[in-house]
Amino acid sequence: MIETKEVIIEKTNTWEEGKAKNITFIVTEDCQLQCKYCYLVGKNNLHKMDFETAKKSIDYLLLDRNYFSETSVILDFIGGEPFIEIDLIDKICDYFKIRAYETDHPCFNSYRFSFSTNGLLYNDPKVQQFIIKNETHLSIQITIDGTKEKHNLQRVYPGGKGSYDQVVKNVPLWISQFPNASTKVTIARDDLPFVKDSVIHLWHLGIKEVNINVVFEDVWEPGDDALFEEQLVLLADEIIENKYYEDFTCSFFSTQIGLPYKENMNWCGAGKMLAIDHEGNFFPCNRFVNYSLQNREQLLIGDNQKGINQNRLRPFLTLDMFTQSSPECVSCEVATGCAWCQGANYDYADSSTIFQRATYLCLMHKARVRANNYFWNKLEKKLQKTLRTLP
Amino acid sequence: MTTTKKLVGTVTPQQRDEIKTLYERKNGLTELFKIVDVNNTSLYNKLVNDMGETATKFQKWWDDQSKTNQWEGKKEHHWEINFETCEIFLVNDGLKK
């Protein structure tokens, strides 16, 4: 809440963060786009969920209060592109509401339907009808990657045409319906020269919160870190000079990153959440489904017939930072904020395990930490205020 | 109209949870009402009763809390709660969504 100026606004908390069960319905593995950086390497138009599968999954989850003991729930709909299946999603949401109410499940008093969409169908009448029908229970994030040049480098149709114009025309409607909406930007190698301009462009579009990360995959090459750092320093200068920090956030800059580890926590929530595929199979998250994996078989933790395989959940629920990290990572002086994706770790590990951390991001993270330090030191100097607690 | 938002009090996290649950339930019931088949009489009747009860409890919470805590009130204003901070604000109705 901003009451006076010269306040640094912070990233808003995710709804019921840490308290809600996150259940992902992979309603389709199809998408209108073929984004070049997409981790979904096996997208296809064959695997679509049917309503019966969704119903069985909801029935199982509402019944198993040992597994689903949380009193809040986020039903996350992803694809591919989820809004391709808006009719199905509408039926699933209605069924969930009715069954949660009929079974007196506590989550009826605390649920959200969440979407990550490419935005192309946002103004579709059926999508709009759905939004109006569920207006108090929605979280919708349109992915728009920054400037037209940056967006169209990656987010393209089959054939290579960029999707920026079709997406950006839906942004004003989206912002009017979700004024606190945020977007998630992904940075691949080719995008590095456009990082600064892209973040500022998104803010100018009215998107106040820009969550951004570099791809987890093994794509980074020597010199990328320097380019990345240069962009972030330019961005830091612009933010400070134009006082963007009063109204906007960009997740690249945080008071919490670049410090030694104090906690032995896992970074990722895989296993605490649940993803359901078109056959009603359960996964620790969608990164463990075949269409996300290049090297390994998918990793199931149950299905909507037999329920959750508790033994297979045990590694996920006891996975900590230490056990999956190298000694160098554990003792790293700038460790905090260095992200990993459990599914990518599993896909890249030397053996079939989730206990080996991929470290392809190491240099990129260190570049980010240096730029982050630059940002906060400069801002503290300007505001004559201590904003971080350093060790 | 000039928008005003004045901090007039706070509640405990427990009290916040009470009103948050009622608020969420009220919204849930409202959206459920849009899809329930009137021919499903048992569910429909349960829902109608529930909506009445929940609305009553919701109003009672504001009445009780405002009275107990002597929150400042004004004509054409309403109170709002920030669920994250437990703060209560007096807001002019021009801001009401």
Next chain:
Amino acid sequence: MVLKYLLVLLSDSSASFCYYPSPKAEIPKGIAVANSHKKDNAFHISDEKPTDIYYNEKQHLISLDHLKKTVVFALKNNLKVNFLYPHFLLDEAYTKVIEEVEHIKIIPFDAKIFNEDAILILDSNDFPTTLDLVNYTHQNFILKLQKKDLKKLDTMIQILLAKSARINLVLMDLENYEEKDYAIYEKQLGKITRKLIQYQNQNAIPELNFLTDRIDLNQMNNCQAGIQHLTIAPNGKMYLCPAFYHENPSEDLGEIKNEIFIKNARLLELNYAPICRICDAYQCKRCVYLNKKLTLEINTPSSQQCITSHIERDASRRILEKLQKMHPDFNPQITIPQLNYRDPFEIVKGNPQKIATLNHP
């Protein structure tokens, strides 16, 4: 890895001495010897049922050449060898090679090869009569207890007590254990405990891995597959343990050689097992095969492994209490505190150990 010994599967038909099922002699039509897998995953184990293992009669024995190489490797590296015998007698040429190295023979009881220094494998499916055991007085036994025979455990142990120096119990079908089975196991251990206490008044009680090991232990004493021992299979290749060979022979660790590389070998170590490293059920096997099969991770035990080990730990606690009461100088250095949980997963879940308490070796 500090190798201390090798396990040598002399034949594909060598009886199982541990959690994996004993191989069956015939290959039913349509069933392949090895499971096939889409991708090349180290330690990949299928949990598809049934888990029967079948072997090919014609190619089942280790070659003399592989056996010789194994023995030479053991001699060069100060390793002992545990030879896992099939149901039939070996040629003299094999026996001669085996006798060249310090070793233990592990032999199926029903092979009827009498050897008082050997470890004999009993199966509750075919438990011997008192008459069958008449010549045994101080034998080491492995008792593979099928779940259906769980209620007979105390009777079987009673029969074996006077015949044994040590009994290693292996709970078969562990993956199928449920609450009712835990209750039976607990009750059975109670009965055996009472018998042991009576028995020890007049006799030296044999070692029982599931009851008496823990009262002598103050640190983990697990299987240590991949750390202290490796398995040489009949194909001359190395594996983490016989179960990994039987499950998927194509996922070997290579030929016998001095430099052995196991991918993510650190996950075999206690320090990299978040549940086990806080646990003091020191007698637990921590079977990496069962771990992989049930949780898909070699460093993560199943609830069945943890719960049965804690039932054993609690029975050991009662025995220790009684023995220390009867003989105040009995193992004063060992304590087994009473716990309010039976699966350490409940403690570790969402509550990782502090970094300061953990060290990379």
